[in-house]
Amino acid sequence: xxxxxxxxxxxxxxxxxxxxxxxxxxxxxxxxxxxxxxxxxxxxxxxxxxxxxxxxxxxxxxxxxxxxxxxxxxxxxxxxxxxxxxxxxxxxxxxxxxxxxxxxxxxxxxxxxxxxxxxxxxxxxxxxxxxxxxxxxxxxxxxxxxxxxxxxxxxxxxxxxxxxxxxxxxxxxxxxxxxxxxxxxxxxxxxxxxxxxxxxxxxxxxxxxxxxxxxxxxxxxxxxxxxxxxxxxxxxxxxxxxxxxxxxxxxx
Numbered sequence: 090x091x092x093x094x095x096x097x098x099x100x101x102x103x104x105x106x107x108x109x110x111x112x113x114x115x116x117x118x119x120x121x122x123x124x125x126x127x128x129x130x131x132x133x134x135x136x137x138x139x140x141x142x143x144x145x146x147x148x149x150x151x152x153x154x155x156x157x158x159x160x161x162x163x164x165x166x167x168x169x170x171x172x173x174x175x176x177x178x179x180x181x182x183x184x185x186x187x188x189x190x191x192x193x194x195x196x197x198x199x200x201x202x203x204x205x206x207x208x209x210x211x212x213x214x215x216x217x218x219x220x221x222x223x224x225x226x227x228x229x230x231x232x233x234x235x236x237x238x239x240x241x242x243x244x245x246x247x248x249x250x251x252x253x254x255x256x257x258x259x260x261x262x263x264x265x266x267x268x269x270x271x272x273x274x275x276x277x278x279x280x281x282x283x284x285x286x287x288x289x290x291x292x293x294x295x296x297x298x299x300x301x302x303x304x305x306x307x308x309x310x311x312x313x314x315x316x317x318x319x320x321x322x323x324x325x326x327x328x329x330x331x332x333x334x335x336x337x338x339x340x341x
Contacts, residue, residue: 122141249262
């Protein structure tokens, strides 16, 4: 009896850890719930229930104690971890790994640091800023200006994200830096179309994944998650716009 109870606790811990990793790394709410219940079913716990919100996960199994809650305070985008958790989930469903092995693999995924160093993320953001400028029908002579503004803005975003655990302030600060640099580049003659430079440079900051997940959760019937993610995306977009507006206000 004690052995079965211990296994139940282990299965719950595995499911919660998998759900926590996925939720923290940008997975949709319905995907997190479905993965957790499939993993529990693969270990013989057919009647499980998971309730996932952007800030927490509640998981239980019918007729079994305990019901556990996990708080999620930090969220980012790391789809490689989501892919790894899905891979472990498929191994569990296939019956190829035990509960203990699954937990150890999930723990390794959870403890792994960022896949890409800060300089790689900054370089990608800078180049994508220039590419967005061209995509929005900007001039090629403004490409380098967008690369500079987007790169320095993303550096500010990374720095402020680590310096202050204050939601939306990093996006506001990065947008302000982008606005100031874009205005200076146009003022000294290195840029021409200030609007296209700013638009291209802020695109790496735009919460595209949040907006996509909010829509997908709405279609899946997760109204609470949809509203909370939509509100977060709206406030992030507002912070970006406020930063640009403040920069332009200073210039005027």
